[in-house]
Amino acid sequence: MEFEAVIGLEIHAQISTETKMFCRCNNDSFDKEPNINTCPVCMGFPGQLPVLNKNAVEKGIRAALALNCKIPEYCKFDRKNYFYPDSPKGFQISQFDEPVSIDGYVDVEYLDNGKFRDLRVGVTRLHLEDDAGKLTHVSGGTLVDFSRSGTPLMEIVSEPDMHSAVEASAYAREVQKIVRYVDSSEADMEKGMMRFDASVSIRPVGEDKLYPRAEIKNLNSFKALEGAISYEISRQKKEWEKSGGPMKGQITVGWNDEKGETFFMRDKEESDDYRYFPEPDIPPLEIDQKMVEKFKKEIPELPNLKKRRYVEEMGLLDDDARILSSDLKLALYFEEVVAKTGDFKRAVSFINTVLMKHLREELISVDEQKVSAEMMAGLINLVKDGEISNNLAKGEVFEEMYVDGKSAKEIVEEKGLKQVSDSGVIEEVCKSVIDANPQSVEDIKSGKDRAIGFLVGLVMKEMKGQANPQIVNDLIKKNLEG
Numbered sequence: 003m004e005f006e007a008v009i010g011l012e013i014h015a016q017i018s019t020e021t022k023m024f025c026r027c028n029n030d031s032f033d034k035e036p037n038i039n040t041c042p043v044c045m046g047f048p049g050q051l052p053v054l055n056k057n058a059v060e061k062g063i064r065a066a067l068a069l070n071c072k073i074p075e076y077c078k079f080d081r082k083n084y085f086y087p088d089s090p091k092g093f094q095i096s097q098f099d100e101p102v103s104i105d106g107y108v109d110v111e112y113l114d115n116g117k118f119r120d121l122r123v124g125v126t127r128l129h130l131e132d133d134a135g136k137l138t139h140v141s142g143g144t145l146v147d148f149s150r151s152g153t154p155l156m157e158i159v160s161e162p163d164m165h166s167a168v169e170a171s172a173y174a175r176e177v178q179k180i181v182r183y184v185d186s187s188e189a190d191m192e193k194g195m196m197r198f199d200a201s202v203s204i205r206p207v208g209e210d211k212l213y214p215r216a217e218i219k220n221l222n223s224f225k226a227l228e229g230a231i232s233y234e235i236s237r238q239k240k241e242w243e244k245s246g247g248p249m250k251g252q253i254t255v256g257w258n259d260e261k262g263e264t265f266f267m268r269d270k271e272e273s274d275d276y277r278y279f280p281e282p283d284i285p286p287l288e289i290d291q292k293m294v295e296k297f298k299k300e301i302p303e304l305p306n307l308k309k310r311r312y313v314e315e316m317g318l319l320d321d322d323a324r325i326l327s328s329d330l331k332l333a334l335y336f337e338e339v340v341a342k343t344g345d346f347k348r349a350v351s352f353i354n355t356v357l358m359k360h361l362r363e364e365l366i367s368v369d370e371q372k373v374s375a376e377m378m379a380g381l382i383n384l385v386k387d388g389e390i391s392n393n394l395a396k397g398e399v400f401e402e403m404y405v406d407g408k409s410a411k412e413i414v415e416e417k418g419l420k421q422v423s424d425s426g427v428i429e430e431v432c433k434s435v436i437d438a439n440p441q442s443v444e445d446i447k448s449g450k451d452r453a454i455g456f457l458v459g460l461v462m463k464e465m466k467g468q469a470n471p472q473i474v475n476d477l478i479k480k481n482l483e484g
């Protein structure tokens with residue numbers, strides 16, 4: 003029997019605020035001593051009143067708008083009741099039936115077996131909630147760090163619109179880019195700022211019914227997301243074939259990264275099990291629609307549209323456009339360099355190869371290094387104007403700019419790197435190289451064109467890379483003919 007997989011994702015992303023969702027504790031506890039960022043509110047002491055973080059709500063709304071969601075006139079918070087040792091309150095403050103946003107979508111372009119495909123994934127809702135603490139299991143017991151508890155989260159719930167691990171991963175990557183573009187979340191998976199729950203079911207091809215699903219909890223990398231979904235799809239197919247039908251009910255499973263397998267955790271709880279009720283300590287929230295309109299206007303051009311514009315209007319290669327549009331700061335850097343040089347080809351090549359090599363090695367972003375867009379444009383303009391060669395610009399000059407933060411012009415002047423375009427000077431060197439290499443001259447005359455490149459290389463070497471290579475090429479040919 004042929005099966006089709008049906009996949010929906012819940013994405014939890016940490017909202018990038020200074021303080022927590024309902025108290026004034028510091029929101030940055032990654033890699034810090036445990037339990038330093040806590041107070042009676044986020045520790046769930048009796049009688050403590052939560053106060054909603056306005057900035058978290060605003061950032062949530064900005065993200066929701068970028069995901070094409072509608073923002074209702076008002077929303078409310080609810081208690082989701084469950085017991086777990088990482089939750090000091092005994093409940094999570096979340097949103098149930100009246101979330102801050104509903105009904106959006108994300109357009110995703112992804113590569114499937116070497117072909118680009120388009121997919122629109124519906125976004126059911128983005129709602130706001132607080133995070134639990136962090137448990138660490140050690141020999142002899144379990145440790146708990148409450149610094150994380152009360153961290154502001156947005157949960158982005160998709161429609162079951164994906165049908166493969168590749169599609170789910172492409173959607174998740176697009177959401178990551180989008181929440182970063184609007185500065186709502188750093189979405190750094192290594193720091194636990196973004197994680198996924200994936201719902202997976204299968205059905206015979208041609209049916210549109212939804213069968214009981216497995217919810218895979220807490221996937222914390224794209225690799226885990228893809229691996230877990232692929233594994234779960236094939237596990238369910240085997241089960242179906244063996245038992246002659248779908249799973250009996252919904253289940254919750256975990257993912258074992260080392261074994262590359264999902265494992266059964268429990269039968270899935272329904273929302274009734276959580277005894278949701280309105281959070282009595284936080285009044286319903288009216289959302290100023292004028293503010294929403296203002297936020298809408300402030301959404302930057304989003305990554306998929308930027309990428310398309312780079313390809314269609316500027317003529318960039320797909321891969322180059324994808325890299326440059328993946329991060330808003332990088333995209334704006336690129337656009338500024340193009341504006342100041344009028345040379346998108348060189349801008350792409352200097353940024354994507356030379357600069358990105360350093361950024362990748364050092365794991366930093368474009369605004370965390372010394373070569374500003376203006377300086378990069380200055381460097382490219384020197385090449386354009388024939389002042390220095392491409393190789394020198396990308397090598398010695400850029401490296402020094404990167405280390406010292408000096409402008410290209412300063413470096414070229416200090417080191418006397420100006421390209422020589424004086425054909426009289428170059429011709430002298432060409433002649434002596436030709437005289438010293440009779441064998442190469444023979445080779446060229448007998449049709450081995452590659453030997454010309456060899457002579458050009460010798461001239462360039464002799465002139466320490468400062469000769470204009472086009473002029474060298476022309477003069478070698480001229481002198482051989484003559």
Ligand code: ZN
Nearest residue numbers: 025027041044
């Ligand atoms: Zn607190």
Ligand code: MN
Nearest residue numbers: 014096131157
């Ligand atoms: Mn949640």
